[in-house]
Amino acid sequence: MTTPAVTSGRIPEAVHRRRWAILGVLMLSLLIVVLDNSILNVAIKTISTPAPTGLGATQSELEWAINAYTLVFAGLLFTAGLLGDRLGRKKVLLGGLAVFGIGSALAAESGSPTQLIVFRALMGLGAAFVMPATLAVLMNVFEREEQPRAIGIWAGGVGLAIAIGPITGGVLLDHFWWGSVFLVNVPIVVLALALMVWLVPDSRDPNPGRLDPAGVALSVVGLVLLVYGIIKGGELADFTDATVLAFIAAGLAVLVAFVVVEKRSDHPSIDVTYFRNKVFSAAIAAIALVFFALMGVTFFSVFYTQSVRGYSPLETGLLLLPLAAAQLVFAPRARLLVDRFGNRTTTTGGMLLIAGMLAMFAVLDADTPIWLLEVVFFLMGTGMAHIMTPVSVVIMQALPREKAGSASALSNTFRQVGGALGVAVLGSVLSTSYRSGIEGRLGLVPPALRDTAGESIEATLGVAARLGPRGRELVGPANDAFLHAMHVTAIGGAAIALVGAVVVAAFLPGRQARPGQEEPQREPVAAAE
Incomplete structure (x- = not known):
């Protein structure tokens, strides 16, 4: 099928008729990018287990396995957006998906933590060309009045991936080796490539910037x-x-x-003059801060459910289902609250809800009823849905349609940078607090193993298993030290979310901001180009 190209201006009728099918293909492409990280969250504990079950990765190596992906992803997103604007978003999408699939296959066969880190970086390279192009194509096949609804459904696709990822990862880890959580991406990539060639139109900026x-x-x-x-x-x-x-x-x-x-x-990668627009800057900051908090919390919640509570990877995936279900249900409907209460109230409420639920982790212990954790996850997903949809609409509509790749890249760059820093900062707070809490209880551990045993709860439990019956005395102190570290880290994440609430309350538009009033907000950005 020949798909009419979209440049700018009026959308071809043939493309307009298929816009919802095109959105489905774009969401499938987005699915694998998000699915990979949500699957990895469940597999973290397994990968940290010594061979042959896992790779014996330390906590710092696990953080790098996550951040190698997100740093390459974040670092190249804007360049990828510009290349999409210049070369055509469809071509960039196809190339990015192919690289992502190759990286996934190689990651599945990693023989060491170092190899996994390298191949995760390759996957990040491919994903960098996928994410901004999906949103840019969306903005070019939907008219302005339908864009908020389409973006809401697109954001709901993130919730679907978060739901499918942990459960899929749990099933795979119950039946196959840890590398299967990466290999599962390959058939999805093949299907997405075929559908994209058939359905998705190409589009580009008639006046793209230089690299x-x-x-x-x-x-x-x-x-x-x-x-x-x-x-x-x-x-x-x-x-x-x-x-x-x-x-x-x-x-x-x-x-x-x-x-x-x-x-x-x-010809900058990021036109910093865009940030003179306070509304635009506040929306970008909200995305960065909420992912800073959430990525850090996701990192430690897996160890809480599996190491402290004793749940399997599949059970952990099912425990995360309320988080994803809430996003899937509320993200497409968030625009209804925005229409009634405005961006400011809706997003500020979402940030406050996230902050409150992060703070709830500070009261969880080894005996907390599991239904309480499920409520926390559900409300976190609800808050997330009422942040991502409004701020995505604000960001994407702040720039002209032909700059959709740049706007999408900026949004995703700050999301990934926020997430990477969240894993690094809150992961480091967790590691520091845990080591401080466990060091005084490692007296029965041979001196040569004490430094290793203090790295993380998995390292402590691994050393305890090697010590035999004597090592059982370490299990209780390890759980206590981890819970204290988790409480400290959760309070830090909640504080970051509160900062985000203050930012959006101060700068996002209120209820009076209607489509007809958005143009004045766009003028400083348009003029900057």
Whole structure:
């Protein structure tokens, strides 16, 4: 089938008729990108188990397995968006999906944590070209009045992936080896490629910007140095260590240089003048802050359910179902609350709900009724749904349609950066607090193993298993130390979500902001181009 191309202006009738089928294909492409991370969350404990069951990955290696993906993803998103604007979003989508599929197959066969980290980075490279292109195509096949509804359904697809991912991962881990959680991506990629060739139209910006290799290099290097320093600080349980401070300072310095270069460039990766628009900036900040909090909490919640509570990977996936179900149900309907109460009230309420549920983790212990955890997950998903849909609409409608790739890339860049920093910062807080709580209880552990045993609850329980009957004395202290560390980390995540609530309450438009009033908000951005 020949699919009419979309450039800008009026949407071809043939494309308009198939817009909902096209949305379905885009959601399938989005599904595998989100599915991969949600599956990995359930597999973290298994991968940390010594061979042959897992890879024996340490907590810092697990953090890098997550962040290798998100850092490459975040670092290249804007360049990927520009390439989509320049070369055509369909071509970029097809290439990104192919790379993602190849990376998934290689990750499934990893023989060490290092190999897994490298192949996860390759998957991040492919995903960087998928995510912004899906939203950019969506904006080009739907008229403006239908865009909020389409974006709501698109956001609901994220909830569907979050629902399917942990359950699929649990089933796979119950029947196959840990690499199956990556190999499952391959048939989905093949199906998505076939449907995309058949249905999805190509579109591009008639006046695309030039690429900015210097900006891309500075952003990736700066983020990697910063995140490495944060993770190293957690690993050492000492953020005053000279090496840790040096990496953090170097990362911040490179990121400052990145901002300076972007301001002076006539073809920047990120046009920093976009951020003169306070509404646009607040929406971007909301996405970054909520994913900072949620990614960090997701990282430790898996260890809580599996290591402390003793649930299997499949049972853990089912426990996460309320989080995903709430997103799936409420994300497409969030626009109804926005219509009635406005972006500000809806999003601020969502951020406050997220903050409250994160704080609830600070009261969970080894005997908390599991239904309470299910309520917490459901309300977290509800809050998330009422944040993502409104802020996505604000961001995507802040720029002209032909710049949809850039707007989508900015949104996803800050989402991924927020998530990567959340895993790094809150993961490091968890690691530091855990080591501080367990170190005094490792007296029966041979001196050569004490440093390893203090890295994480899985490391402690692994050493305990090697010690035989004597090691059982470590199980109770390990659980107590982890619960204390989880409580500290949860309070930190809640505080970040509260900051996000303050930002959106101060700057997002209220109920009076109707479609006819949006244009004045767009003027500073349009003028910046």
